[in-house]
Amino acid sequence: MKRMILCLLLAMMPGIVAGSPTMHATEKPLRIGLTPTFPNDQYRPLEAWRLYMERKLNRRVEFVQRDKYIETMDLLRLKKLDFAWVCDYPYVYFKKQVRLLATPVSAGRPYYRSYLIVPASDKTTVSMAQLKGKIFAFTDPYSNTGYLAPRLMLHQVGEDPAHFFGKTFFAWSHRRVLEAVGNGLADGGAVSSHVWETLSIGKPELTSTTRIVSKSEEYGFAPFVAQIGVSDAEFEAMRKLLLEMATDPEGKPLLKELNLDGFIAGDPQLYRRVEQVMRILDEK
């Protein structure tokens, strides 16, 4: 049985990595980087999305998954990727190396928040201040909702984020932070509202192990970005595809699976707040 599953996985691999060789064998595949900014371990809807893109763009599409934002950003910089769905913080941080392609819309707005979560068994914590000296799980040093936002919270109450917690660690994805907190590995953690809400629909048993203590202010939703060298035609084709998904009968169910309403062209103004926070925290 195990061997069969392995064979099946191997058979599926070229599909994920290289697309269908019969269809567009000669053309260079479009490479799209995916990060844990959304629940990127939903392999079935992701494969459907990839095939959808291949059909719409009529070329091969490859999804490239990396846990750490910095790796995806490196790949973009090295032109190994054409597009990527990254966090708003790295987008702002590496603004000069990428172009804003599209911003997802969730619950009708192109914004999301950072949730401060504690284990569900913790009934007492009501504010960040109560986590002093405790173990805290961050998502990624280049995550806004999973790193920057909670640090801002501490900064706002006059605490030094570098020494406030007893121990911190990076779990390298919002979902893992959620699991770490749910398991009690960490006493608290910060996650993207989008990931938390999406998992609360698909995997309520996971989110129910945690409790949201507080929600941050709104930030521009983690955007889709394009590598600076991508041609305009490719850029527009990709943007058109994303923007039209909401009205496309094939695209709609995919958006539903991703817990999104759709995409908008996006405006760098949406991400001004991140820049401010960076300055406040002296991250640049």
Added chain:
Amino acid sequence: MRFLFNLSFRYKIPLWGSLLIVAATLAVSAALIAQAYNDLQNDLLNSSANLGRILAKNLFPAMLQEEVWRGFEIIRAPLHGEGADNPIQPEMILVLDREQHVFVSSHPKLVPMLADLSRLGEDYTHLSRLIAARPQIDAPIIDYFSPLQIYIAVPIAEEGARLGTLVIVHSKGVFLPRFRVVAWRSAVTGLLILAILLPINWYWGRRTSVPLVELARGIGDVARGVIEHPPAATYLYQDELGQLFETYGVMVKALQKKRLLEQEMIRSERLAAIGRLSAGLAHEINNPLGGMLVALDNFKLRGGHDERTLKTVAMIERGLAQIRDTVGTMLVEARVESRDMAPQDLEDVQMLLAGEAHKREVVIELDSDIASPVALPATLMRQVLINLLLNAIHASEPAGTVRCAMRHADQRLTIEVENAGRIVPPEMMAHLFEPFVSGDETGHGLGLWVTYQIVSQLGGQIAVKSGDCLTRFVVLLPTGATT
């Protein structure tokens, strides 16, 4: 306790046998269970040590880079195995740093990160000491058994650097289901063995004990004076028990023979005593009797007596004569001078009895091989024959036959007289040859007494067998040279 040892072999042998079988079965089962437990424990230690080595190798880079989550994922993986009933599956895994603080634990709610191992409880304090005692990089794997848990500590080291220690915790509780299965199997096997062996044991025990019990009862009877035949065919084999039975049989037979001899001796003694007594009495009576009869003769010869006196004297004379006759009969005197018995004597006896036989319609068949005189006193032999034959005639049914056989060989005369009809009652058998014992009201009961006295005084033997409507007297007499 003594009560148990006093039990009959009938219960003791099967009981002890059963006890031994049960004890042996229990011992074997216990050994199997202990072996299974040992195997399980060794399996666990081996597999856990292997797991520990693999995990430690993977944990090294995670610890080096302070990747808590990665460490967590590594130690959680083996816990999501086949199920809780797999005893090899760890209960908890801890990763400790160099200071024995928890770097990450598989169950952070039970053992949180950063916790000091030595403060986590008694077991952990002890474990902490064990780990601290071996701080070197290539320290061996430590296994420590606490009452409820088994701990395996593996150093997390690579290329000459030790970052910490991996602790795998197994609960002994998960042994229980497996252990129960083994115990259950052993118990079933044990019961099967018992089910086969116990009946065999009971059967064998009974086979051995029943003859023993019979023998004990037989010997007890002998001790109480009741001699019976050995319990026949209760034991057929030639082992010690069989030999015991055989010896017992021989002993009983010897005892029976001895008792018969004793009885015979007592009877002979009694008869001899009666003989001596009656002979003495007869002599004592005969002397005054002779005097009295002579006196009466003299009285009659003197004459001049009236009729009435004479009548009285005659009556006294008759009475005295009767006493003389009776005493004379009782006083058997074998040392009388007599000629040897000749074939003619037999014919005389037959002739003499013919009248009586005819009266009773009894036929006398005489079968004799005596052709020449036999060295035995003819008068006495005639009396013996007449007594035995008369007895037989009287005991016969009408139209019966009385057989008399006489054989003379090897200086021994055998006389056999038999008749069908009334048998001698058993209670009379022992006193048959005593005086005044009579089978019917007609005889005075001296015939057989006299016969016995004669045969005894001639150095012979007389025996009687009566049963199945047949009574037979056998007389054996030694014969000397003819005179």
